[in-house]
Amino acid sequence: MNKEVDLKGKKVKLSQHVKIGEKNKMNQTYTDVSDMFAAKGAPSFLTGSEIIRDAVKVASVDISVAYPITPQSEAAALIGELFAEGYLLDYFRGESEFAVMGQCAGAAFGGARVFTTTAGPGTLRAMENFPMWAGSRLPIQVVVTCRGVNSPLSIQPDTLEMAYLLETGMLVWHAETAQDLYDFILAGFMVSEQPDVHLPLANCCDGFFVTHTKDTVNKAPEDLCLPPYDPYKSPVPCMDMECPPVRMMRDPFIMKSNYISYATHASWQQEVKAAVERSRKHTIAILGGLIETENVDREILIVSSGTAVSQGREAIRLLEAEGIKVGLVKIKTIRPFPYEEILEATANAKHIFVPEFNMAGWMAREIKALIPNNERVYEGPRVAGGMTMPSEVIAEEIKKHLGL
């Protein structure tokens, strides 16, 4: 169990890079992410795609590879404009998501900080790469703007693809708002590049709801930027022939049928899982926790992630007007899953509602598998295929289920 961290009056440092305080060629000063967050200015009113661009602009990203797929195309193209302005060292369009994720891997193997975006069917086409990224300990960040993956063809918001990402060995975070997305992108690089983590991060958000709507976001000043990536702090060697090669590949690739081989593969999978868990302390330090809670002493709770939380919050306001008191748990990191935090937050709840933007109900499954007396969990309401989830629907569902 992670001890509660009191951030008040404490200064969290996520980087000791020697270049902190120096300027880059774009006249931005390398600054620790906590200082960047502390220096946030007045709110801007921007779309989610523009927020992705603005976060990348101050993230000291070296290389980004792009491919068109709705709803991430705009963000990917805006990052191209940053490259044209000189904020990135390289940028190009790949030929498919499978290739793009390979190109990102190559760049990360070569010691670059790498950022990309994808969505829906693109995430699934790229899927073979994600466990390879994690197994190779490449701290690539991909923003996943979730959309439908099924046939008939859909481009509408749907969070089903996140279910596929859960066992890849990547860190998986879920942003509720544009502000979350901005903070998660910057904090994400710092957490995933820690030597004891050093894993890829899928920074998920709900397509259209977050990417194509305007929202107010407090951003760090653009003359600050994250400290650069230091590939020599990686727990595995950087593939740049700057350290003597050993006669063993960095990948645990042993094609033998013997106990040593099995043990190597098993222990490496355990190590990746352990590294996911080790990210908790860094994430808690910079994001203040893996979950956020409101009134969890109440008997009825809404527990979810992404924009389902926003709708849940509105439903709580509607129910409050009718005298029904409901608490809220917002889950920010899906991997690592906040086991202890959710156990604690749901300890007194008698009814737990899990609204979701997908038909699978993967979030409800995660919670049911975790908490005792899981008949307390009501799986829903759920919408999919691009439907909105009006707060009235959540409120009605809660009342109906409880016979109110």
Add this chain to the structure above:
Amino acid sequence: MSKDKIQICEDLADIMPPEYQDLVEDATYGDQDRGWKDVGSSKELIEQHSLCAGCPESIAFRYVLASLPAPEDTVFVGSTGCTSLVFPHVAVQNIHSLFGNQNAIASGLHRALKVRFPDKVKDVVVLAGDGATVDIGLDMTLQSWFRQEKFTTICFDNELYANTGGQESGLMQKGFVSKMAPVGKLFDKVRLPEIARESGCHYVACLTVSKPNRVEKALKNAILVAREFGPTFIQLYTPCILEIGKQSMEGLDEMKDAESIGGRFVYKEYATDDVKKFLKEKDDEAKARKKAKKSAKA
């Protein structure tokens, strides 16, 4: 990376394995004229291999690694297949990621090394089998050539999927009966050298590994041209003696047959006029170095 970086701590020198001692004292790192003739006398980048006895791929590996102009600054990208059984033994950094994405990995890698080391030459070399290059990875092979990515692609062509037990591949010859081609392969061997030329490769060579001189020359040409001009491609016939029913000692004869007049691997080389001129200059420089060395000895 300078060869000076490869040092053994003096206190531990006597307990280090002989291969590390050799790597420090007797490696050919830093000698741009290193070549296949160093095999056996200087420390090689590969010691043992884990392929079948007599496998032509194992000797191809030795020639390729012995001929690299700058192994101290070369990173290999491999793919799944028999080559991936050898790479764990190779004393050059190498990446295995997935089956077929080798040219995508190399594209990202070369770009990262270019932006991180703008003033240094860092060679990226892809070495993969024919299944990886032509079948599952063809899209990424071609797209890296279209984009003019500056690295060399080597295809070890054994005309089938050897590692999985001899299944049909796109580079298999028409009519050959194999697993997954139970009535014989129904279409022609894919003409990859011609495709490479039309796709933007500045230097293309197709040959067997029966003649080490030729392999060395083609490899050096390909890497030097990739540094200056853009993508280059070498296709090497490395027959899978196991899957075509040959004995361990018959690999060389198989290659000699395949490269004789009318065979599938008659020596083929394409280069643009600019590249030909460039290679002539490089040849003259190498000859001058050789002459100077000789006269210095005398």
